[in-house]
Amino acid sequence: MPERSLDTPIGRLTVTEDQGALTRLAWGGDADDDSPLLRRAEDQVLDFLAGRRQVFDLPLRVDASDFQRRVCDAMLAIPYGETRQYGDLSRALGVPAQAIGQACGGNPLPILIPCHRVLGARGLGGFSGGTGIETKVWLLRLEGAASLLI
Structure with a gap:
């Protein structure tokens, strides 16, 4: 699964994409995969943490119960x-x-x-x-x- 890590004010975060949706965000990591969705996620998370965004517009999937x-x-x-x-x-x-x-x-x-x-x-x-x-x-x-x- 493609993953992208980004440096943020609250630490290094890694987002994971699977089949066109984000399925995980975790602290730490060192991934540099690239996809349009991972770039959108990076932009939106960084904008949110900088106070420039209040709502995310990203496909999310919770693979759980x-x-x-x-x-x-x-x-x-x-x-x-x-x-x-x-x-x-x-x-x-x-x-x-x-x-x-x-x-x-x-x-x-x-x-x-x-x-x-x-x-x-x-x-x-x-x-x-x-x-x-x-x-x-x-x-x-x-x-x-x-x-x-x-």
């Missing part, structure tokens, strides 16, 4: 600059909040599918990318949602 896809769809519905709590998604999907947290941690396309917008009832919750909570806070500040952290 139906439940994981449902949670990813719920995260995609959270608007830029807004947050939800694990409990909000829990009630909407009719599953325990702990299952939502695990699905957020298993998000194969962080940033593109904004798991950083999901918070715990009493704080930030977790974040599995970059430097963890520091990266989550950076992304929330970028979106102007940092006031929600106080």
